[in-house]
Amino acid sequence: MTRQEAARATISAAIASVATATFLLALKGFAAWHTGSVAMLGSLADTGLDLLASLVTLYGVRIAAEPADHDHRFGHGKAEALAALFQVALITASAGAIAWRAIERLGADAPTTDAEFGIGVSIVAIVATFALLAYQRSVIKKTGSIAIRADNVHYQSDLLLNLSVIAALVLDQFLGFASADPIFGIAIALWLAWGAFKASSHAIDQLMDREWPEEMRERFIAVAAQHPQLLGIHDFRTRHSGSHDFAQFHMHVPADITVAKAHDIVEEVEENLRREFPNVEVLIHVDPDGHVDHPGNALIEEEVVPHWFGKRA
Structure with a gap:
């Protein structure tokens, strides 16, 4: 719908x-x-x-x-x-x-x-x-x-x-x-x-922007992980607003690809997610594989282990 x-x-x-x-x-x-x-x-x-x-x-x-x-x-x-x-x-x-x-x-x-x-x-x-x-x-x-x-x-x-x-x-x-x-x-x-x-x-x-139920979060990650060049996800955040949902995350891609190629990967991941979650607005930040965010850049301190998919070179 x-x-x-x-x-x-x-x-x-x-x-x-x-x-x-x-x-x-x-x-x-x-x-x-x-x-x-x-x-x-x-x-x-x-x-x-x-x-x-x-x-x-x-x-x-x-x-x-x-x-x-x-x-x-x-x-x-x-x-x-x-x-x-x-x-x-x-x-x-x-x-x-x-x-x-x-x-x-x-x-x-x-x-x-x-x-x-x-x-x-x-x-x-x-x-x-x-x-x-x-x-x-x-x-x-x-x-x-x-x-x-x-x-x-x-x-x-x-x-x-x-x-x-x-x-x-x-x-x-x-x-x-x-x-x-x-x-x-x-x-x-x-x-x-x-x-x-x-x-x-x-x-x-x-x-209060409570996170989605864990089952829905896991299904969302599983759909995103289907892309062969998506190496991992971290800082995954979600919220509801009326009948709409919002999701944002950092996505690891191969470090040696061009910006244009990284953009294409993002578009393809978004399209996959759009088919399964049509009422979710997705915001993706691209990180090169191996990059670690500085702790001071995070809005909250997280103890969550990043989601890796076993595709790293």
């Missing part, structure tokens, strides 16, 4: 998220008013924040899809991580509000009503949410979008919320367990807080 195709896919997923959240917000708003369920109210609050978060996600992925410009030479991909962190803040606020309302409800005698209606609404919400989750997962698999991943966490929580609402209404009205509704409300709040923590870690990793 090209960068343009990835951008279109993430924008489409964000639009689908906004449409789903709008529909569920209207449906759950009426259900919360009709049943008086604090679990349904918690689900409504989560969906309202989902809508706001989805709008932010849509804005974030649209910015991230913009090409690099004079002021942003590496593109705008980190707008996705910022949108994801905004979603995390909303999820955390939602969890706190739901927990507070549920604790208040524990000491009050305010039973829920019309469980059948609340259960019916929750089932409709489950179907709609499940369809959105399936679409989002397909987009995440293709693009790796951190913003859509965080939005997906929202709707995974929403799926669990709706199941919890059904359980709370059944226990409250049909089995006489009056405290079920606020207890499920507290459980929902804890689940949302845990989801916020997980979503934040992905966004922070991207903003």
Whole structure:
């Protein structure tokens, strides 16, 4: 998938998220008013924040899809991580509000009503949410979008919320367990807080330029090593930015070749990498075989042994 195709896919997923959240917000708003369920109210609050978060996600992925410009030479991909962190803040606020309302409800005698209606609404919400989750997962698999991943966490929580609402209404009205509704409300709040923590870690990793997973790094090196005149790699660094990736490394070539020949080798290595990693921007520095970088030239002190491929003369 090209960068343009990835951008279109993430924008489409964000639009689908906004449409789903709008529909569920209207449906759950009426259900919360009709049943008086604090679990349904918690689900409504989560969906309202989902809508706001989805709008932010849509804005974030649209910015991230913009090409690099004079002021942003590496593109705008980190707008996705910022949108994801905004979603995390909303999820955390939602969890706190739901927990507070549920604790208040524990000491009050305010039973829920019309469980059948609340259960019916929750089932409709489950179907709609499940369809959105399936679409989002397909987009995440293709693009790796951190913003859509965080939005997906929202709707995974929403799926669990709706199941919890059904359980709370059944226990409250049909089995006489009056405290079920606020207890499920507290459980929902804890689940949302845990989801916020997980979503934040992905966004922070991207903003802090965390290295690729080791398996992906090794596969990248293996592809580069296929060129017969590439003798070794060192100072290999990687990072994510939205649905784009960046990699840079020093490449050892035979010391007796011309600059033009070294350039040709770099072009050939880049072409091999481009076929296997189409959304990775690669920066290669050429070193003649036998050259050792001065330690003072490195931005960080590395204890990593250079990657040699056994091709040295």
